[in-house]
Amino acid sequence: MNFMHSKRVAVALAVAALTGGATAATGPAAAAPKGPGGLKTPSAAKAPAPTADCSAAYRIEQKLSGGTTWRMCWHYENEAGLVLDKVSYQPKGEAKPIRVLTTAKLAQIHVPYDDGKWEWDDLTGQGFGLGLQELTPGECPGGTIKTVKIPDAFEPSRANVKGLCTTTRSRGHAYRMAGEQANRAWAAQGKDLLVYTVNQVGWYEYITEWRFADDGTISANVGATGSLSYDDYDAGDGRGWPIGKGAKDSATSHSHNVFWRLNFGLDGSSANRVEQYDSAVTPVPNGGTPKTKTTRTPVTRELAGDAEAMRWWRMVSATGRNKDGHPRSYEIVPGATTKYPGRGFTRHDVYFTEYNKCEQFASNNLRNCGARAGRSVEKWVNGQALKHPITWVNIGFHHIARDEDQQPMPVHWQGFQLSPRDVTAMNPLTPPALVGQNGNYQ
Numbered sequence: 001m002n003f004m005h006s007k008r009v010a011v012a013l014a015v016a017a018l019t020g021g022a023t024a025a026t027g028p029a030a031a032a033p034k035g036p037g038g039l040k041t042p043s044a045a046k047a048p049a050p051t052a053d054c055s056a057a058y059r060i061e062q063k064l065s066g067g068t069t070w071r072m073c074w075h076y077e078n079e080a081g082l083v084l085d086k087v088s089y090q091p092k093g094e095a096k097p098i099r100v101l102t103t104a105k106l107a108q109i110h111v112p113y114d115d116g117k118w119e120w121d122d123l124t125g126q127g128f129g130l131g132l133q134e135l136t137p138g139e140c141p142g143g144t145i146k147t148v149k150i151p152d153a154f155e156p157s158r159a160n161v162k163g164l165c166t167t168t169r170s171r172g173h174a175y176r177m178a179g180e181q182a183n184r185a186w187a188a189q190g191k192d193l194l195v196y197t198v199n200q201v202g203w204y205e206y207i208t209e210w211r212f213a214d215d216g217t218i219s220a221n222v223g224a225t226g227s228l229s230y231d232d233y234d235a236g237d238g239r240g241w242p243i244g245k246g247a248k249d250s251a252t253s254h255s256h257n258v259f260w261r262l263n264f265g266l267d268g269s270s271a272n273r274v275e276q277y278d279s280a281v282t283p284v285p286n287g288g289t290p291k292t293k294t295t296r297t298p299v300t301r302e303l304a305g306d307a308e309a310m311r312w313w314r315m316v317s318a319t320g321r322n323k324d325g326h327p328r329s330y331e332i333v334p335g336a337t338t339k340y341p342g343r344g345f346t347r348h349d350v351y352f353t354e355y356n357k358c359e360q361f362a363s364n365n366l367r368n369c370g371a372r373a374g375r376s377v378e379k380w381v382n383g384q385a386l387k388h389p390i391t392w393v394n395i396g397f398h399h400i401a402r403d404e405d406q407q408p409m410p411v412h413w414q415g416f417q418l419s420p421r422d423v424t425a426m427n428p429l430t431p432p433a434l435v436g437q438n439g440n441y442q
Contacts, residue, residue: 053073053085053086054073054074054085054086057146057147058073058074058075059071059072059073060072060073060074060166060193060195062166062168062193062212064168064191064192064193064214065191065214066092066174066188066190066191066214066215066428066429067091067092067214067428067429068089068090068091068092068213068214068215068216068428068429069089069090069097070087070088070089070090070193070212071086071087071088071090071097072084072085072086072087072088072195073085073086074164074195076129076132076148076149076150076151077105077129077151078127078129078130078150078151078152079123079124079128079129079360079361079366080105080106080107080123080128080129080360080361081105081106081123081128081129081132081197081199081208082105082106082164082195082197082208083103083104083105084101084103084104084105084195084210085102085103086099086101086102086265087099087100087101087104087212087218088100089212089216089420089423091214091216091424091428091429092428093424093428094424098266098267098320098328098423099265099266099267099268100218100264100265100266100330100418101218101262101263101264101265102263102264102265102270103261103262103263104210104220104260104261104262104263105260105261106123106128106208106222106258106259106260106261107123107259107260107261107360107361107362107377107392108121108122108123108124108257108258108259108361108362108363108364109121109122109123109128109201109206109222109256109257109258109259110122110255110256110257110258110259110340110343110345110346110362110363111254111255111256111257112254112255112257112340112342112343113252113253113254114239114240114252114253114254114255115239115252118254121361121363121364122201122206123361124361124363124364124365124366125364126201126202127201128199128201128206129150129151129199130150130152130153130154130158131199131200131201132148132150132161132163132197132198132199133161133163133197133198133199133200133205134161134162134163135162135163135164135165135198139165140165140166140167141167142167142168143165143166143167143168143194144165144166144167145162145163145164145165146162146163146164146165146166147160147161147162147163147164148160148161148162148163148164148197163197163198164195164196164197165194165195165196165197166193166194166195167193167194168191168192168193168194169191169192169194169211170189170190170191170192171189171190171191171192171211171213172189172190173187173188173189173190174188174189174190174214174215174429175187175188175427175429186431186434188429188431190213190214190215190429191213191214192211192212192213192214192219193211193212194209194210194211194212195209195210195211195212196208196209196210200226203226203227203228204224204225204226204227205224205225205226206222206223206224206225207221207222207223207224207225207411208222209221209222209223209415214428214429215420215427215428215429216419216420216423216424216428217417217418217419217420218330218417218418219415219416219417219418220260220393220415220416220417220418221335221413221414221415222258222413222414222415223411223412223413223414224256224397224399224409224411224412224414225408225409225410225411225412226408226409227406227407227408227409228243228251228401228405228406228407228409230249233249233250233251239252239253240252240253240400240401241253241400241401241402243401243403243405243406244403251401251405253398253399253400253401254398254399255338255340255342255396255397255398255399256396256397256399256414257340257346257394257395257396257397258394258395258396258397258414258415259361259362259363259377259392259393259394260392260393260416261360261361261362261390261391261392262390262391262392262393262418263355263390263391264315264330264389264391266315266316266317266318266319266320266328266329266330267317267318267319267320267328268319269317269318269319269320270355270388271318271319271387271388272315272316272317272318272388272389273298273299273300273315273316273318273386273389274298274299274303274313274314274315274316274352274386274389274391275296275297275298275299275313275314275316275329276296276297276299276303276305276311276312276313277294277295277296277297277311277312277313277314278294278295278297278308278310278311279292279293279294279295279310279311280292280293280295280310281310292310294310299313299352299386299389300385300386301383301384301385301386302351302352302353302354302380302381302382302383302384302386303350303351303352303381304347304348304350304351304378304381305348305349305350305351305352306348306349307334307337307349307350312331312332312333313331313332313350313352314329314330314331314332314421315329315330315332315389315391316328316329317329322422322423322424322425323424323425324422324425324438324439326422326425327422328420328422328423329420329421329422329423330418330419330420330421330423331418331419331420331421332350332391332393332416332418333416333417333418333419334349334350334393334395334416335395335413335414335415335416335417336395336414337349337394337395337396337397337414338396338397338398339394339396340396340398343363343376344376344378344379345362345363345376345377345378345394346394346396347378348378348394349393349394350391350392350393350394351377351378351380351381351391351392351394352381352386352389352390352391352392353377353380353381353384353389353390353392354384354385354386354387354388354389354390355388355389355390356369356380356390358373359377359380359390362376362377362392362394363375363376363377364376377392393416395414395415395416396414397412397414399412425438426438
């Protein structure tokens with residue numbers, strides 16, 4: 001990440017002066033409505049609206065055109081930046097919201113340089129949360145820009161920033177299916193709720209983006225943009241790439257290792273269970289079609305997991321089932337990644353650890369978890385039984401700069417998805433004419 005070194009060092013010194021704990025700006029919980037004398041008002045004949053978990057300033061609620069409603073709260077921390085709380089999903093046909101996540105946030109952006117001279121932890125060492133950027137209306141088309149209170153802001157003028165965009169975006173086809181006689185096609189365009197902030201660290205600007213789709217999918221992405229730093233055009237050891245005319249200036253190559261921390265709360269319970277699935281393909285003699293067998297392995301103890309072909313994980317609700325009687329779950333779908341082997345915490349794609357309040361950041365964890373606990377996520381995988389599992393996702397990108405990275409730098413994205421698996425009995429966007437085809441094609 002081609003940053004100006006002096007700029008980074010100055011920020012690091014300022015961050016070190018702050019308290020080690022995660023300082024957060026949050027909104028008070030909303031009080032239940034009351035009638036005369038302070039008594040709660042009786043519920044209406046129809047199902048009551050879901051109780052708000054936070055004040056209006058810290059609440060996000062969006063009903064999408066397909067009938068799906070997403071609800072969540074948010075707060076802001078001076079290391080992690082935007083944190084989403086109590087995320088729930090209510091597709092049409094469901095009487096009440098389905099809780100998905102208790103909290104979701106970035107857990108680190110680790111940036112080692114190829115020449116070994118610099119290595120940064122952008123969240124806990126470089127003032128990530130303090131670098132929240134003001135957004136213009138043009139950056140949040142059709143949406144709302146919320147004001148964010150910055151804990152421990154360096155300057156009073158930076159204490160309140162209009163920096164959180166909530167809006168909706170089209171994503172193209174949600175589905176398409178030709179009729180049996182091909183005389184019509186069932187088709188619909190999908191919509192997403194988009195929630196994002198932009199944080200500046202050195203010369204880079206990080207777009208922290210969460211997308212909540214009308215089909216129940218959650219997409220988490222970080223986009224890196226901004227500028228290449230001319231102070232780092234010094235890769236004379238063959239580890240960089242020439243920028244500008246000729247071969248005089250070479251930008252130093254580096255890695256972006258982005259971590260997320262997910263505290264699932266499916267159906268409102270923290271006692272979710274983790275399952276790993278692996279599929280093996282066996283050739284059949286004499287040119288027959290190969291056979292594939294998929295096996296399920298319950299993950300009952302902490303795990304450092306590696307993504308492989310035909311392997312995936314899901315988080316399963318301990319209490320909730322869909323209308324078909326199947327346990328609700330969310331599948332973890334990692335995006336494209338370049339795994340960085342240089343540190344223990346970057347050598348695996350996903351970690352499942354038992355909940356510990358002090359374990360908040362995948363590296364350079366600021367909380368004191370004990371003398372022998374370690375300060376990075378791989379140290380916390382030590383055989384504990386998973387009763388309240390926390391999920392850590394690691395997506396890496398090796399950035400070898402190119403001429404097109406200037407000026408300004410196009411966004412390059414890293415991320416993953418959480419895909420609903422049996423959360424509803426059918427596609428939540430199923431048109432009314434097809435609702436009778438659940439398990440029975442007609």
